[in-house]
Amino acid sequence: MVIPLTLLIVEDDFGLATMYQHIFQLEGFEIKVASTVEDATRILNEKTIDVCLTDINVIDGNMLDMISHHHSFLNNQVKFILHSGDERFRETALELDIAFAGKPIAIEALISLVKGLSHQKRTA
Secondary structure (H helix, E strand, C coil), rough: CCCCCCCEEEEECHHHHHHHHHHHHHHHCEEEEEEHHHHHHHHHHHHCCCEEEECCCEEEEECCCCCCCCCCHHHHCCCCEEEEECCHHHHHHCCCCEEEEEECCCCCHHHHHHHHHHHHHHCC
């Protein structure tokens, strides 16, 4: 029995989150969705997440701050992808060994990035 890869989508834009959820479900991922830092933190603490695709600024705070202050998520081998239209965050992401995906991004490129990181995590 193959256990599906689990993707946490952290996005406060409902339309974008719904689109990502639909696309990645079609790709075979189990999906969890959060729109706040609080919900994302709860899900990361309660569930086994392979990859977290996250916007940086969400309703109640900054996901980059949350990730950098909770090293346990990185140590638990959650693979993070910071998704932002602000290229200034690319360097910070690289310093934390986190993937960065600019906005806009071709959906095929995003799918490839998520799949690559999720399989990398499973084989680690």
